[in-house]
Amino acid sequence: MSLRLTNSLSNRTEAFNPLEEGKATIYCCGVTVYDLCHLGHARSYINWDVLRRYLIWRDYDVTFVQNYTDIDDKILNKASAEGTSMEEVSEKNIEAFEIDMARLNILPADKMPRATRCIPEIHTLIKELEDKGAAYGSDGDVYFDVSKAKNYGQLSGRDPNEQQQGASGRTSGNEEERKRHPFDFALWKSAKDGEPSWESPWGPGRPGWHIECSAMVRQQFGKTIDIHLGGGDLVFPHHENEIAQSETANDAPLARLWMHNGMVNVGGTKMSKSLGNFTTIRALLDSGVSSMTLRLFVLQAHYRKPLDFTADALDAANTGWKGLNAALGLGELFTRPLGWPQSEPLASGAVKSEVSVDSEVLLSAKNRFVEAMDQDLNTSGALAVLFDLAKPLKALANRLDRGDQVDHTKDDLDELLKRWRLLRELSGVLGLQLETAAADTATNQIDDGGEIEAAIAARKQAKQNKDFATADRIRDDLTAKGIELIDKPGGITEWRRS
Structure with missing residues (x-):
């Protein structure tokens, strides 16, 4: 079977056919670093970490780039409120992000460019759009003219003409008055008093949000990539505008495949700070929830569907993880009592296939895992395979924990060892790893x-x-x-x- 993934651009599940056979170029929209990351970020980055791990496991040479937006109104507002600078707010939250991602066992991106370090590329891209008549200046600002984009609305399904007719009364302020169309968007914003700015052909200012990612994609990969990732909340306007400006400038598709994860609800209600149901990754993990429990909880739902966060659902995930963790711990904790040969641990961060499968039962398990993952990353189906593999291992772990006598034959133990090795490898593809008692106590x-x-x-x-x-x-x-x-x-x- 071939890997099939849902393309948000076509709204169909398609076979993954990269630009270059055996390679995969992936760009993931990163965080705006003004605060700690929340459960929505956890869901998104866990899902995309699994996509990356699975591609590596299937022997793709993966290049994974994820950006930081380190200049934004939210960052400037936070700096003003804290009496610090944009750089201090950004650095503090970049450090916090990297710590939170490490705790969730998310592989670091190959490169993590920052908007503030991509200013020359942003200038070049804006100038190209201006030369093509797709960008215009107004009082020091520069806007993209959506009427110049081919197929604007192709990702979100929005018709700019209908938007124009329905836009009356929805926009106000000086910025809106400077636009030709209510849905034109800023490529460059003129400097305001007291805010960071950079010199440019249009005067001092800073980049708009959407142009950052287009410039960083081209800087890191060129005109076209295999996969562009992000949360469902980014489809419009962010990703729609990325497509418009990149494809207008480059005369080439920005990405062959667009993938978006579903949103997180809390008790059936959309998570938001205003409703008081907002939870950060750090607060959850520091409250005693293990990182692998959170990871398993996220992976129990398909990445494209809404994920409802409740205490009961988290408790159920914790119970499931304890069983898997007991099975994973069997090989490390009970090697000598069982007489198993000392096994070499998987290399740190390794997700490539290293286990030889020579029995029908284990080969069937591995094939079922691949079949589930090949169907648009069906992680719930993949987890079901892990739970099946874990059953006899968990039972043996429980017996040993009780001090019961183990009367398995050598052949039985050899088969269990092979099962444990396969369980460990497939768990690693999902980013699930053994948690010791010390690591489980936040x-x-x-x-x-x-x-x-x-x-x-x-x-x-x-x-x-x-x-x-x-x-x-x-x-x-x-x-x-x-x-x-x-x-x-x-x-x-x-x-x-x-």
Whole structure:
């Protein structure tokens, strides 16, 4: 079978046919770094992490880029409220994002460009649109003219002419008066007093939101990529406008496949700060919910459908995870009592196939896992395979935990070992990994080794991104809390208490 994914652009499930055989280029819309990430972010980035892991496991050479929006009205408002700067707000929340993602076992992106580091590319793209008559200036601002875009509305299904007729009374203010069409959007915003700005051919200012991603996609990949990812709330206007400006400038499709995840509800109601049902990833994990429970909870629903967050649903996910975790822990915790040969652990972050399957039962399990994932990432079907694999392992773990005598033959134990190895590998494809009792106990204190390891992972990613200021800040924060880092050859970092 071939991998089939739902393309939001065609609203059909299509076979995945990348631009270059055996490779996959993916761009994921990242966070606007003005605050801590919430459950909606967790859902989105867990889903896309699984897509990436699965492609790697299927032997694709994947390049995964995810951006930071580090200049935005929300960031500036937060800086004003806190009496700090845009840079301080951004850096603080980038560091928090990387720690939260590490705690959720989300693989760091290959590259994480920032809007403020892409200004020359943004200028170039705007100038190209201007030269094509698709952009116009007005009092220091520059807008994209939606009437110049081919098939505007192709992603969202919105007709700009109908929007024009229904727009009366919905727009106001000086900005709207400067537009030719209510749905024209800003490519460049003129500088305001006290706000950061950059020099440009149109005067000092800063980029609009939509142009950032178009410039970063082209900077990292060129004109066309295989897959563009994001939450369903980004379809309009963000992704619709990305398509309009990129395809007008480049005369080429921006992405061959668009994928969007569904929204998160809380008790049947849309999650929002105004309703008081808003939960951050950090608050949830620090309350005692394990990261793997949250991950399994997200993966129980199809990525495109709404996800309803309730205490009962989370409890059910926790029960399911405890069973899987017991089975995963069997190989590490009970190797010697069972007489199993010492097995080499999977390399850190590895998701490529490493397990040889030589029995019909295990081959059938692996095939069912692939069949589920090939059908538009049916993670609930994939989890069902994991639970089936885990049943005899969990039963054996329970017997050993009770101190019961194990009377399995060597052949039985060999088969169980193979089952455990396959379970571990397929769990890794979904980003599920063994949690020890220590890691399962969330705490705000630096005594939590998991928090320390997450901070080290965030520091490593910052260094890979050549963001040495963030890397140094993470080290300084840990030092202040009594944790000393020891960098060793091969990119290995160890820690000890001062």
